[in-house]
Amino acid sequence: MQVTGSKRPATELNKEAEYVFEPKQLQEVAEGKKSFEAAVEKALTKHPERKEKFSTGGGIPLQRVYTPVDLEGTDYGKDLGFPGVYPYVRGVQPTMYRGRFWTMRQYAGFATAEDSNKRYRYLLSQGTTGLSVAFDLPTQIGYDSDDPMAIGECGKVGVAIDSLADAEVLFDQIPLDKVSTSMTINAPASILLAMYIAVAEKQGVPMSALSGTIQNDILKEYIARGTYIFPPKPSMRLITDIFDFCSRNIPKWNTISISGYHIREAGSTAIQEVAFTLADGIAYIEAAIKAGQDPNVFGKRLSFFFNAHNDFLEEVAKFRAARKIWARIMKERFNVTDKSAQMLRFHTQTAGSTLTAQQAENNIVRVAIQSMAAVCGGTQSLHTNSLDEALALPTDKSVRIALRTQQIIAYESGITSTVDPLAGSFAIESLTKQIEAGAWEYIKKIDEIGGMMTAIEKGYPQKHIQDSAYDYQKSIESGDRIIVGVNKFQIEEDMTARKLLKVDASVGVNQIKKLHEMKEKRDNVKVKSCLEEIRKAAKGADNLMPHILDAVRNYATEGEICGVLREEFGEYKENVVL
Amino acid sequence: MDRKIRVVVAKPGLDGHDRGAKVVARAFRDAGMEVIYTGLRQTPEQIVATAIQEDADAIGISILSGAHEYCFKTIIDLLKQKKADDIIVFGGGVIPETDVPTLLGFGAGAIFGPGTPTTETIAWLEKAVAEKRAKEAK
Numbered sequence: 001m002q003v004t005g006s007k008r009p010a011t012e013l014n015k016e017a018e019y020v021f022e023p024k025q026l027q028e029v030a031e032g033k034k035s036f037e038a039a040v041e042k043a044l045t046k047h048p049e050r051k052e053k054f055s056t057g058g059g060i061p062l063q064r065v066y067t068p069v070d071l072e073g074t075d076y077g078k079d080l081g082f083p084g085v086y087p088y089v090r091g092v093q094p095t096m097y098r099g100r101f102w103t104m105r106q107y108a109g110f111a112t113a114e115d116s117n118k119r120y121r122y123l124l125s126q127g128t129t130g131l132s133v134a135f136d137l138p139t140q141i142g143y144d145s146d147d148p149m150a151i152g153e154c155g156k157v158g159v160a161i162d163s164l165a166d167a168e169v170l171f172d173q174i175p176l177d178k179v180s181t182s183m184t185i186n187a188p189a190s191i192l193l194a195m196y197i198a199v200a201e202k203q204g205v206p207m208s209a210l211s212g213t214i215q216n217d218i219l220k221e222y223i224a225r226g227t228y229i230f231p232p233k234p235s236m237r238l239i240t241d242i243f244d245f246c247s248r249n250i251p252k253w254n255t256i257s258i259s260g261y262h263i264r265e266a267g268s269t270a271i272q273e274v275a276f277t278l279a280d281g282i283a284y285i286e287a288a289i290k291a292g293q294d295p296n297v298f299g300k301r302l303s304f305f306f307n308a309h310n311d312f313l314e315e316v317a318k319f320r321a322a323r324k325i326w327a328r329i330m331k332e333r334f335n336v337t338d339k340s341a342q343m344l345r346f347h348t349q350t351a352g353s354t355l356t357a358q359q360a361e362n363n364i365v366r367v368a369i370q371s372m373a374a375v376c377g378g379t380q381s382l383h384t385n386s387l388d389e390a391l392a393l394p395t396d397k398s399v400r401i402a403l404r405t406q407q408i409i410a411y412e413s414g415i416t417s418t419v420d421p422l423a424g425s426f427a428i429e430s431l432t433k434q435i436e437a438g439a440w441e442y443i444k445k446i447d448e449i450g451g452m453m454t455a456i457e458k459g460y461p462q463k464h465i466q467d468s469a470y471d472y473q474k475s476i477e478s479g480d481r482i483i484v485g486v487n488k489f490q491i492e493e494d495m496t497a498r499k500l501l502k503v504d505a506s507v508g509v510n511q512i513k514k515l516h517e518m519k520e521k522r523d524n525v526k527v528k529s530c531l532e533e534i535r536k537a538a539k540g541a542d543n544l545m546p547h548i549l550d551a552v553r554n555y556a557t558e559g560e561i562c563g564v565l566r567e568e569f570g571e572y573k574e575n576v577v578l
Numbered sequence: 579m580d581r582k583i584r585v586v587v588a589k590p591g592l593d594g595h596d597r598g599a600k601v602v603a604r605a606f607r608d609a610g611m612e613v614i615y616t617g618l619r620q621t622p623e624q625i626v627a628t629a630i631q632e633d634a635d636a637i638g639i640s641i642l643s644g645a646h647e648y649c650f651k652t653i654i655d656l657l658k659q660k661k662a663d664d665i666i667v668f669g670g671g672v673i674p675e676t677d678v679p680t681l682l683g684f685g686a687g688a689i690f691g692p693g694t695p696t697t698e699t700i701a702w703l704e705k706a707v708a709e710k711r712a713k714e715a716k
């Protein structure tokens with residue numbers, strides 16, 4: 001996709017602007033480049049390049065050489081500026097990693113709350129600076145461990161949490177006033193947030209002291225991730241209820257992590273990842289404004305979540321472009337004046353889908369390169385995948401290596417000693433502009449369709465993602481795209497030799513036993529009345545959070561609460577787009 | 579082979595990872611097969627019912643959630659119960675190599691792990707269906 005930066009003829013240039021290069025200089029460079037290219041073309045017959053065309057992983061054509069000409073029309077103050085200053089291209093804090101490293105936040109969770117608690121305490125002892133909870137699929141989809149839909153799934157992809165009783169074990173010996181926690185939970189986010197609040201209460205920690213994030217991004221579930229429960233309208237209501245509750249009660253809580261990670265994992269390009277994520281963001285802002293909330297207030301606590309994929313240059317440019325676009329959207333589209341509400345703060349995860357089952361140790365290298373891109377791109381928080389990502393959940397050893405990767409970059413690589421080190425690179429600034437332009441095109445298109453929610457109904461993002469995914473697979477099978485160890489440099493391997501983490505069926509059996517014992521001990525009359533209050537609130541316009549909090553405190557299970565909400569809200573029917 | 583291969587590509591259980599299933603389904607379609615993609619959240623009962631209803635030659639199970647042993651066993655047992663166990667069962671996803679013999683033991687024809695080219699899966703399926711039809715013709 002050929003996207004050019006702004007190329008205004010010298011006569012149209014604004015005399016007041018601070019252009020990085022004088023038009024006369026650029027003229028000379030352009031002529032020099034012409035001669036350079038002519039000489040190279042001549043030599044190509046004898047010394048051809050490896051390919052006919054070079055492009056980024058996401059398909060943006062790459063020139064042989066970038067020069068100041070590619071920065072023509074760039075006004076330093078307007079287009080780049082300084083870190084911590086609108087439009088935040090160079091970073092959201094003035095000192096970035098000179099002040100504080102990104103949060104090293106490893107996504108973890110499996111089997112029981114005891115097993116996961118042990119892993120969290122291990123990670124904290126090894127230097128992670130924040131927790132990130134992975135829940136199993138029944139928990140993510142609002143089913144208790146004894147639900148028929150949960151058979152075979154209990155504890156497999158994350159920890160099984162049925163009630164506050166499990167949450168108490170999950171955070172045992174973890175001081176919630178000192179540790180920030182991110183929870184990857186979407187449709188039932190309100191319930192897990194309520195459990196977190198209730199556990200903190202038992203530790204004597206008030207809501208106002210809590211710090212953390214809930215993913216709470218239902219739109220990307222419909223687009224790419226699949227752990228939805230309810231239809232769009234009631235889902236948006238739950239989300240805006242959470243925004244409001246947290247604005248009033250939990251000021252340091254990130255109420256949502258608007259995600260592009262999964263959109264990219266599903267196969268999108270870098271430009272699509274930015275565009276669809278920010279378009280989702282627009283939809284959330286509009287919903288909250290419609291619910292009477294002030295974007296200068298709730299906007300401060302929106303956060304984002306991006307992928308760190310293979311193509312180093314494209315990824316660095318991508319993060320910078322995303323900050324610039326979002327700042328402009330907040331300021332110009334939503335008239336947001338609060339500076340922190342204009343800032344795009346994000347967590348990053350290295351791209352799981354790029355890691356291979358073959359010669360898995362190579363994944364350590366892939367993750368290191370991807371992490372460097374995230375750091376050069378100015379991420380606030382980072383999860384690094386483990387080498388056994390394509391095979392199973394990580395062992396203690398493989399997750400430790402993933403964490404050390406972050407620590408080595410932070411302490412040994414030097415890239416954290418100056419802010420936005422790649423700024424001014426002709427290639428990086430050109431790519432930043434091209435990704436920005438490409439993303440704006442998609443955002444405009446989605447606006448024309450009627451916004452993201454309508455676009456999802458029509459299958460628009462899904463179709464684009466799938467087309468990109470299919471192209472990607474074809475490029476591997478044609479040999480156009482090389483994956484080391486998979487379609488080049490393969491070896492014979494005994495794939496059974498590696499020690500992997502395994503979660504067996506006894507986890508489900510024991511979890512169900514614990515669940516039934518807990519249900520007998522609790523005040524079932526109180527639980528019933530709490531559930532009725534939730535039902536009443538669901539039917540009306542009351543904020544659901546206080547009612548969910550009440551039910552959770554009394555050990556209502558997640559499945560019971562979601563059961564009531566399923567009855568009142570209905571269930572989402574997938575729009576199957578193939 | 580006069581009749582096109584009819585294959586159901588299924589996502590059982592709660593697993594939402596459908597990139598691979600959709601890529602494989604599309605590759606099958608481009609290879610001239612008739613593909614029925616089930617979408618997410620299918621129970622084993624729904625998958626088997628679809629396969630029988632659609633008169634499918636094969637079911638391709640895509641599963642990345644770790645619930646593969648339960649899903650494969652239940653689907654294969656149901657096919658046997660419904661006297662439809664001539665339907666070929668195969669699959670892929672995130673399935674540790676050490677678990678593959680178990681799945682093959684249940685009756686799965688083949689498991690295609692991460693990195694398998696779609697051409698390999700297509701070639702295998704074409705051969706398996708040809709053999710099945712040759713057996714049925716006798």
